[in-house]
Amino acid sequence: MRVLFCLVLAFGLAAADQYCLSEMTRSDERISKHGYPSESHEVVTEDGYVLTLFRIPYSHKLGNQNAKRPPVLLQHGLFSNSDCWLTSGPDHSLAYLLADAGYDVWLGNARGNIYSRANNLISLNSPKFWHFDWHEIGTIDIAAMIDYILEKTGFSKVHYAGHSQGTTVYLVLMSERPEYNDKIASGHLLAPCAFFEHGRSAIFRWLGPLVGTPGGIWNTVLVDTELIPRNNLINRVVDNSCGTGSPFDSICKNGFLMFANGGYQNTNISSMQQMIETHPAGSSSNQGIHYLQLWASHEFRQYDWGTKKNRELYGQELPPDYDLSKITAQTHSYSSQNDALCGPKDVDTLVSKFVHLAEDHRVPWESFNHLDFIVAKNMRELVNDLVVERINKYESR
Secondary structure: OHHHHHHHHOOOOOHHHHHOOOOOOOHHHHHHOOOOOEEEEEOOOOOEEEEEEEOOOOOOOOOOOOOOOOEEEEEEOOOOOOHHHOOOOOOHHHHHHHHOOOOOEEOOOOOOOOOOOOOOOOOOOOOOOOOHHHHHHHHHHHHHHHHHHHHOOOOEEEEEEEOOOOOOHHHHHHHHHHHHHHEEEEEEEOOOOOOOOOOOOHHHHHHHHHHHOOOOHHHHHHOOEEEEOOOOHHHHHHHHHHOOOOOOOHHHHHHOOOOOOOOOOEEEEHHHHHHOOOOOOOHHHHHHHHHHHHHOOOOOOOOOOOHHHHHHOOOOOOOOOHHHHHHOOOOEEOOOOOOOOOHHHHHHHHHHOOEEEEEEOOOOOOOOOOOHHHOOOOOHHHHOOOOHHHHHHHHHH
């Protein structure tokens, strides 16, 4: 009855926000809840964005606060935030597994999400605040995070792991600012996203023709605005509806058909519930538009503003491609067969252009999908343990 009441209120009563919603649990609170030490840091970018970094400096299980603890940066995907690395708990989530392996774990938050919604120069309510996409997140935000972490820890290199858009921004930074290759101890790309020619997601069919090429009315209307912001009421209703044992469980699993054909066979519903509390986390519309442009062009290149503005910005009619040959950091790719966004054929294209790729790992599980890297019941044995193992090997050299 409470869920029904919330749904009714959603269509007109502001009081629903007070009645139906619990307090949002921040990443540092999630970390502390499991007994780990947690910290919150703010990083200000060169263009004024205030980014929040959460940190697990050491493991309370190891008591290794005085030991050498190499830093690792984990970066979330589109519409996500740092919570995605925590929601499956200490036995499964990559952040905790790395902390328990002796690492200093940092969780990034890109500009525009719920933890990074401030700019010292621009108001959040201004369209100028949202005038960015994942190019800026890569070349500015991730660079600022890496520099901050290295300064705070005294290390010269950081290990990096990203999921989905977290892989895109890594590719952008390493190719556009190749000096950062020397600051990467190892890179780990979970569900790597750069090429989308063979994307099977319905989102490509629905929106690709509308906004995948510049100049249309939808580009003009949608550009420079917040896309899918976090809504407290919707999050609460979905959370209640998707509980274990709920009659809506199958809808919740299969509701992610935009990412998978046939729904999610591996989904941990408890992890999904934890995710729902702070997801979707907000982003710029330009990030989504840019991805749809890649689907339309079959290329991995910068944002297409149209011929006239491209000439002004890039000195050419089409946006320049990202030169993946400039990426020299030791980088590992982890992809899956049933990924409807960044599927195996498009990973093949990425691998063919990635001159210095250290490893192309394909998850040997036919049903494993895009979000399974974050919420699957079997993600530890299929992915996370491998990431920790590979990072350990670099540290043992």
